[in-house]
Amino acid sequence: METRKLATATLFGVAIAIVKAPFTFPITDYLIIVEVPILALSFLLLGRGGATYTGLVNGVLQSAVKVSFFPYDLIFAISYGALVDIFGTVLKVRTEEKANARRLALALGLASTVLGVSIAYVFLALNLSPGINLSSYSTTTLLEVVYGPIVVWGIISGTLGGYISDRVWEKNLKPRFKSIQA
Numbered sequence: 001m002e003t004r005k006l007a008t009a010t011l012f013g014v015a016i017a018i019v020k021a022p023f024t025f026p027i028t029d030y031l032i033i034v035e036v037p038i039l040a041l042s043f044l045l046l047g048r049g050g051a052t053y054t055g056l057v058n059g060v061l062q063s064a065v066k067v068s069f070f071p072y073d074l075i076f077a078i079s080y081g082a083l084v085d086i087f088g089t090v091l092k093v094r095t096e097e098k099a100n101a102r103r104l105a106l107a108l109g110l111a112s113t114v115l116g117v118s119i120a121y122v123f124l125a126l127n128l129s130p131g132i133n134l135s136s137y138s139t140t141t142l143l144e145v146v147y148g149p150i151v152v153w154g155i156i157s158g159t160l161g162g163y164i165s166d167r168v169w170e171k172n173l174k175p176r177f178k179s180i181q182a
Contacts, residue, residue: 036108038165045173048085098170
């Protein structure tokens with residue numbers, strides 16, 4: 001693997017960790033607006049496995065800062081990268097010529113929504129969120145107050161992140177890495 005690509009993907013993971021490490025759930029769920037385009041760029045840069053690698057770097061760094069949430073931060077960071085890689089590959093986001101912005105937005109929206117709902121479920125089911133008592137909420141209230149906004153935010157951040165990362169990739173990063181493209 002090209003050293004320059006790997007170094008860039010590593011820096012992407014560090015950037016995500018710097019933004020997200022000081023915060024916990026549910027704030028980190030809303031910070032995916034920063035994470036989404038970075039994972040997408042890692043996928044576009046390295047291909048399959050790129051976003052997972054960046055997620056690994058992010059997860060290791062966040063776990064070192066938020067020891068009380070280990071292994072959750074590590075597992076979710078790697079899972080998010082893996083979901084971006086899986087949906088990006090299945091939807092054929094990247095071709096030899098260019099990235100497909102619509103497919104990229106769809107892949108990121110799906111990955112963000114699936115992971116957001118999963119994180120919320122785990123944190124609530126395991127009572128990892130201080131101050132939230134599940135017994136005081138009905139199922140309808142949980143859907144409206146917790147899961148509904150996460151689904152909406154996952155779709156919005158994924159779609160927006162997809163278009164942002166496509167523009168950054170096509171206009172800025174792709175020309176810089178063109179000589180080493182696979």
